[in-house]
Amino acid sequence: MSPTTQSIWADLTQIRAQAPLVHNITNFVVMNNTANALLALGASPAMVHAPEEVEDFVSISSSLVVNIGTLDDHFVTGMTLAMRRAKELGKPIVFDPVGVGATAYRNQVSQDLLTLATPTVIRGNASEIMALAGLNAQTKGVDSLFGSDAALDAARRLSSVWGCVVVISGATDYIVLGDQVASVANGHSLMTKVTGMGCTATALTGAFAAVNTNYFQAATHAMAVMGIAGELAAEKKLAPGSLQVNFLDALYTLTESEIDDRLKLTWS
Amino acid sequence: MSPTTQSIWADLTQIRAQAPLVHNITNFVVMNNTANALLALGASPAMVHAPEEVEDFVSISSSLVVNIGTLDDHFVTGMTLAMRRAKELGKPIVFDPVGVGATAYRNQVSQDLLTLATPTVIRGNASEIMALAGLNAQTKGVDSLFGSDAALDAARRLSSVWGCVVVISGATDYIVLGDQVASVANGHSLMTKVTGMGCTATALTGAFAAVNTNYFQAATHAMAVMGIAGELAAEKKLAPGSLQVNFLDALYTLTESEIDDRLKLTWS
Amino acid sequence: MSPTTQSIWADLTQIRAQAPLVHNITNFVVMNNTANALLALGASPAMVHAPEEVEDFVSISSSLVVNIGTLDDHFVTGMTLAMRRAKELGKPIVFDPVGVGATAYRNQVSQDLLTLATPTVIRGNASEIMALAGLNAQTKGVDSLFGSDAALDAARRLSSVWGCVVVISGATDYIVLGDQVASVANGHSLMTKVTGMGCTATALTGAFAAVNTNYFQAATHAMAVMGIAGELAAEKKLAPGSLQVNFLDALYTLTESEIDDRLKLTWS
Numbered sequence: 001m002s003p004t005t006q007s008i009w010a011d012l013t014q015i016r017a018q019a020p021l022v023h024n025i026t027n028f029v030v031m032n033n034t035a036n037a038l039l040a041l042g043a044s045p046a047m048v049h050a051p052e053e054v055e056d057f058v059s060i061s062s063s064l065v066v067n068i069g070t071l072d073d074h075f076v077t078g079m080t081l082a083m084r085r086a087k088e089l090g091k092p093i094v095f096d097p098v099g100v101g102a103t104a105y106r107n108q109v110s111q112d113l114l115t116l117a118t119p120t121v122i123r124g125n126a127s128e129i130m131a132l133a134g135l136n137a138q139t140k141g142v143d144s145l146f147g148s149d150a151a152l153d154a155a156r157r158l159s160s161v162w163g164c165v166v167v168i169s170g171a172t173d174y175i176v177l178g179d180q181v182a183s184v185a186n187g188h189s190l191m192t193k194v195t196g197m198g199c200t201a202t203a204l205t206g207a208f209a210a211v212n213t214n215y216f217q218a219a220t221h222a223m224a225v226m227g228i229a230g231e232l233a234a235e236k237k238l239a240p241g242s243l244q245v246n247f248l249d250a251l252y253t254l255t256e257s258e259i260d261d262r263l264k265l266t267w268s
Numbered sequence: 269m270s271p272t273t274q275s276i277w278a279d280l281t282q283i284r285a286q287a288p289l290v291h292n293i294t295n296f297v298v299m300n301n302t303a304n305a306l307l308a309l310g311a312s313p314a315m316v317h318a319p320e321e322v323e324d325f326v327s328i329s330s331s332l333v334v335n336i337g338t339l340d341d342h343f344v345t346g347m348t349l350a351m352r353r354a355k356e357l358g359k360p361i362v363f364d365p366v367g368v369g370a371t372a373y374r375n376q377v378s379q380d381l382l383t384l385a386t387p388t389v390i391r392g393n394a395s396e397i398m399a400l401a402g403l404n405a406q407t408k409g410v411d412s413l414f415g416s417d418a419a420l421d422a423a424r425r426l427s428s429v430w431g432c433v434v435v436i437s438g439a440t441d442y443i444v445l446g447d448q449v450a451s452v453a454n455g456h457s458l459m460t461k462v463t464g465m466g467c468t469a470t471a472l473t474g475a476f477a478a479v480n481t482n483y484f485q486a487a488t489h490a491m492a493v494m495g496i497a498g499e500l501a502a503e504k505k506l507a508p509g510s511l512q513v514n515f516l517d518a519l520y521t522l523t524e525s526e527i528d529d530r531l532k533l534t535w536s
Numbered sequence: 537m538s539p540t541t542q543s544i545w546a547d548l549t550q551i552r553a554q555a556p557l558v559h560n561i562t563n564f565v566v567m568n569n570t571a572n573a574l575l576a577l578g579a580s581p582a583m584v585h586a587p588e589e590v591e592d593f594v595s596i597s598s599s600l601v602v603n604i605g606t607l608d609d610h611f612v613t614g615m616t617l618a619m620r621r622a623k624e625l626g627k628p629i630v631f632d633p634v635g636v637g638a639t640a641y642r643n644q645v646s647q648d649l650l651t652l653a654t655p656t657v658i659r660g661n662a663s664e665i666m667a668l669a670g671l672n673a674q675t676k677g678v679d680s681l682f683g684s685d686a687a688l689d690a691a692r693r694l695s696s697v698w699g700c701v702v703v704i705s706g707a708t709d710y711i712v713l714g715d716q717v718a719s720v721a722n723g724h725s726l727m728t729k730v731t732g733m734g735c736t737a738t739a740l741t742g743a744f745a746a747v748n749t750n751y752f753q754a755a756t757h758a759m760a761v762m763g764i765a766g767e768l769a770a771e772k773k774l775a776p777g778s779l780q781v782n783f784l785d786a787l788y789t790l791t792e793s794e795i796d797d798r799l800k801l802t803w804s
Contacts (some may be wrong), residue, residue: 341586508782508785509785
């Protein structure tokens with residue numbers, strides 16, 4: 001096994017052993033499948049957004065995942081309280097700016113949340129990362145119009161402004177922290193035909209960040225595991241209904257050899 | 269290939285090529301599976317309901333789907349703003365009056381939305397179409413107590429009052445515009461054992477209406493594709509968990525021959 | 537067939553024949569899969585939470601299921617109105633205190649709802665039942681830290697204070713009413729790796745309570761059917777994505793012999 005495989009495997013083993021509680025404030029579309037992906041990975045997910053309880057819940061959780069997919073004002077209140085509390089307690093925050101760039105509201109909320117409590121990791125597609133970095137990226141709703149490499153400069157800028165890890169998802173995923181860039185070329189194009197696979201990548205990053213405080217590494221490991229499970233699933237059957245099922249199965253049964261055999265990870 | 273098959277195939281090809289952005293304001297139960305059905309068909313779905321952004325989002329979308337399944341006041345505000353904006357911009361609106369007839373609230377909201385901005389297409393089961401037409405149809409929650417043919421007069425009345433296409437789903441689907449009626453006898457009874465298949469038909473209609481401005485045709489094509497994909501899925505395995513998976517797979521892999529071999533469509 | 541099998545089968549046959557309308561006010565994570573589980577069982581589910589209509593909806597439903605998974609204030613208003621109305625009309629209420637014990641808010645809302653309108657059946661995991669009984673049980677988010685037998689005293693106390701059936705889910709499920717205890721040792725540990733299987737058990741209990749006014753029996757039958765369908769699914773494939781699909785298939789196709797062959801139910 002390569003040292004990187006061993007390092008991914010160490011994280012995964014710890015997730016499976018400890019089942020860290022991952023607190024999600026996420027969108028309605030993906031609540032079910034991200035909860036299932038976290039369970040299949042070995043973590044313990046909870047979806048809690050009420051202003052009355054998010055602070056209490058953050059305090060018992062190992063990490064916080066915030067996703068603005070089906071944004072509305074009521075959820076923003078919960079996100080605000082939860083992120084502030086996570087920051088006070090030093091718990092990792094993973095932020096997914098779904099659809100940022102598509103509306104002024106999404107842009108404003110994203111900026112407000114970043115300013116309030118800088119996330120540990122930001123994960124988005126190329127359009128989202130470019131929009132968040134203040135570049136006038138065009139978006140197509142929640143889908144990207146660009147390849148992930150087009151957003152590398154934006155990711156570097158975001159990472160340096162906010163001092164956090166930035167992940168660009170795409171055919172190749174880039175994980176950026178300051179001058180460091182890792183790239184993961186795992187995954188399968190069919191994954192874009194299943195809703196919420198990006199959101200799932202964000203949620204899994206929350207689980208890895210719960211067990212590995214080297215967050216650059218944690219995010220990279222999450223993207224590798226995500227991509228490899230996606231490949232395994234796509235090879236079972238090239239159709240999106242089956243992919244969703246087979247992806248969860250692959251996550252649950254993932255072995256160290258499967259990781260080692262398939263890993264396409266470059267640190268630079 | 270029959271001319272009708274060719275016409276359906278032309279729409280489907282255009283959806284797959286253009287991936288039109290379909291803006292959904294829909295219920296919590298089906299957000300995930302209607303997003304997946306739209307993706308499997310080839311469209312680009314987004315679920316956006318916040319009053320702060322629905323107008324912006326309508327303006328970048330190709331069509332708007334409004335579904336009152338898990339209705340509440342907050343969503344009604346979003347629906348109102350979105351439908352008004354879609355009307356101003358001349359974008360097609362597909363409306364699904366889930367459970368209308370079951371409560372006074374659902375009746376009131378449906379009438380208010382129709383009056384505010386007449387949809388391009390209304391799709392419901394027989395009970396819903398009858399209730400919406402002001403007939404005192406009994407409903408059983410969100411399920412119909414009638415065969416689809418029982419609602420034909422109600423559909424004609426609705427279509428003539430509002431000047432829009434009306435679709436009645438059932439063992440046979442009827443698509444009505446003024447004096448024109450098309451009927452689609454595809455589909456499988458097992459589809460009623462999977463939640464949100466009606467909502468999925470509505471969402472797919474949104475995708476067809478995004479590429480075909482003959483909305484009577486667009487709605488008919490959507491019901492044909494829905495029914496044929498359902499048949500293909502039911503023939504794989506006669507059980508509802510599998511049906512949901514196989515339905516998405518069938519939508520994604522659907523070929524022109526499969527449509528031509530199975531199509532049971534009558535224009536009259 | 538054993539008398540117990542016959543009694544379970546009688547309920548199941550009635551559910552399939554009558555398709556009772558089960559009104560759910562439940563959490564966003566599980567709305568889709570609990571609706572699908574109720575459909576696969578043979579019931580007619582509806583998810584309705586708006587304060588404007590829950591009372592009307594309760595009055596046309598056969599039972600009410602209230603689940604506090606993704607609790608917030610707006611839903612609490614709907615739950616309050618619905619439970620009060622169900623009580624007035626003598627309709628069975630099944631209550632699932634998801635995550636109670638994890639936050640003060642959850643504890644308060646649960647106590648308020650119990651006081652307002654005692655449920656017919658309360659179903660939770662061991663941590664939840666202990667927390668609800670006022671024991672200082674530790675929870676881990678929405679997962680239990682205890683085996684189900686650890687909560688037997690708490691269940692007896694809850695049952696005697698509120699005069700209702702209390703179900704503790706776990707490797708062995710306990711169903712408690714006063715001095716009576718039934719235990720069901722069916723099920724499979726993989727079920728804990730699929731989100732919302734507990735919520736599904738609660739929803740199925742709503743369907744059984746709709747056709748059997750011996751609620752102790754109804755709850756026991758629901759847990760038996762749940763466990764057996766879970767076993768059948770786990771035996772098809774030992775992976776969580778497949779389990780969810782195969783569970784729905786097994787529920788839908790469940791036969792009297794499958795129940796009789798597998799039932800591990802003890803009345804004491």
